Amino acid sequence: MTVIVQITPEIGPGTGVGAVAHHLEQEWTRLGIDVRRFSLSEAGGDWLPQPGGGVRGRLALITRVVWFSTVGTRRARAYLRAHPEELSVCHNDVVAGDVYVNHGIVQAAMRARGHYRLRMLRNPLHLFTTTRDxxxxxxxGSHRVVVNLVSAEEALLRQSYPRLAIPTVVIGNGVDIERFRPPSDTERADARAALGRTPDDRVVLFIGNEFGRKGLPLLLEAMARLDDRTHLHVVGGTPDLVAQASSSAAAAGLGERVHFDGPHADPRPWLRAADVLVMPSAYESFGLVVLEALATGVPVVATPTGCVPDLVVDGVNGAVVDATPDAVARGLAAVLDGDAAELSRHARAAAEQHSWSRVARRYLDLLRTVRGIDPLADARGDDLLGEPPGADPIAATRPVSNGGRP
Incomplete structure (x- = not known):
């Protein structure tokens, strides 16, 4: 039986990059493929502390990244040498695996936020990851192919690393359209009541752990321009980030309208209650929460980063805005005052084109292309490289050369 091993520090829903690996694992397993894990545990890093807030939390994060990048790379390479028949997909840190999924470029993120040199120099982790990558x-020989999540990220990768020596393709992330679905009227009412919101309140939702890069300070300024019925719920953030943002909200007179609900692995209760999701990010490699919101029928107001230009259409399922408080406030007002039922219907329709089942098959086609092994052959009980009769055909994604030519 064909085996696929995924290399990433952690795998599970609600874990960012680990959630992508989780969904791919689920879909491949449903297809009868043996899927294995090479995580921080297999790299001998079980003893490392969990990241969190404050200096200790940042040091814990640095330690985990450095460990998985160095010790993890050595052990992953040894594992793959011992199992040459296994196909491999790497999502983070380790420099090994047939396919490497580019989930973000540090230089691009820092340039997008301004003061590039200062941001790079004051954080040793940025310098480490840039050198590693x-x-x-x-x-x-590091990888056979690099997967970028959107076309714009592919261009940024070539700009950031002009000596790129590995072929690249573009495969976007997906969404579980069964798990993330529009709520019933009862589910929506219950979710809003659980947050303390009345039927007349307008619920704006922000989901993210990096408040600065994802634009929460800008959103707080925009909230000051909206009426008192509009409430912002913030999901995510370390304790020190929450404390700082809470002080900023109180200083702006928003203390009663901005609610910090902390990090949660499952965003669905908040999505069910929301009227709109806001993501005014300076940089996103993709922005999975945008797809999850759209699948739940929640329109999105966001800056044109990551998947937003491909998914969000002004006045149809949300608004694409500039990274200014006035622009975000205008986008929010337009969506909140729009036809909620129509916005929700179009949001769901956009997400349905990006199911994880389709994305998982595109990865299988890519692995078949770069290794000449059909991961589905054993599951089907045959040795054919083509799709089984009656299957939904998805053409193999062909790697792009270093010069961008097919």
Whole structure:
């Protein structure tokens, strides 16, 4: 039986990059493929502390990234040498695996936020990951192919690493359209009541852990321009980030309209209660929460980063706005005053084109292309490289050369 091993520090719903690996694992398992994990545990990092707020939390994060990048790379390479028949997909840190999924470029994120040199120099983790990835992308043997999540990210990758030596393709993330679905009237009413919101309140939702990059300070300024019926619920953030943002909200007179609900693995209760999701990010490699919101029937107001230009249409299922408080406030007002039922219907329709089942099959086609092994052959009981009769055909994604030519 064909085996696929996924290499990433953690795998599970609500864990960012780990959630992508989780959904791929689920879909491949449903297709009868043996899916295995190489995580921080397999890299001998079980003893490392969990990241959190404050200096200790940041040091814990640095330690985990460095460990999985160094010790993890050595152990992952040894594992793959011992199991040459296994196909491999790497999502983070480790420099090994047939396919590497680019979930973000540090340089691009820092440039988008301004004061690039200062941001890079004051955080040793930025310098480490940049050096690590310069080695990753400049050596042809590191991976067989790099997956970028959107076309714009592919361009940024080539700009950030002009000596890119590995072929690239674009495969976007997906969404579980069964798990994330529009709520019934009762589910919506219950979710809003659980947050303390009345039927007349307008619920704005922000989901994210990096408040600065994802634009929460800008959103707080925009909230000051909206009426008193409008409430903002913030899901995510470390204790120190929440404390700082809470002080800013109180200083702006928003203390009673901004609610910090902390990090949660399952965003569905908040999505069911929301009238709109806001993501005024300076940079996103994709922005999975946008797809999850749209699948739940929640319109999105966001800056044109990550998947937003491909998914959000002004006046149809949300608004694409500039990264200014006035622009975000205008986008929110337009959506909140719009036809809620129509916005929700179009939001759901956009997400339905991006199910995880389709995305998982595109990865299988890619693995078949780069390794000449059909992951579905054993599951089907045959040795054919083509799709089984009656299957939904998805053409294999062909790698792009370093110069961008097919």
């Amino acid at each position: 310069r080695l990753r992308y400049s050596r042809r």
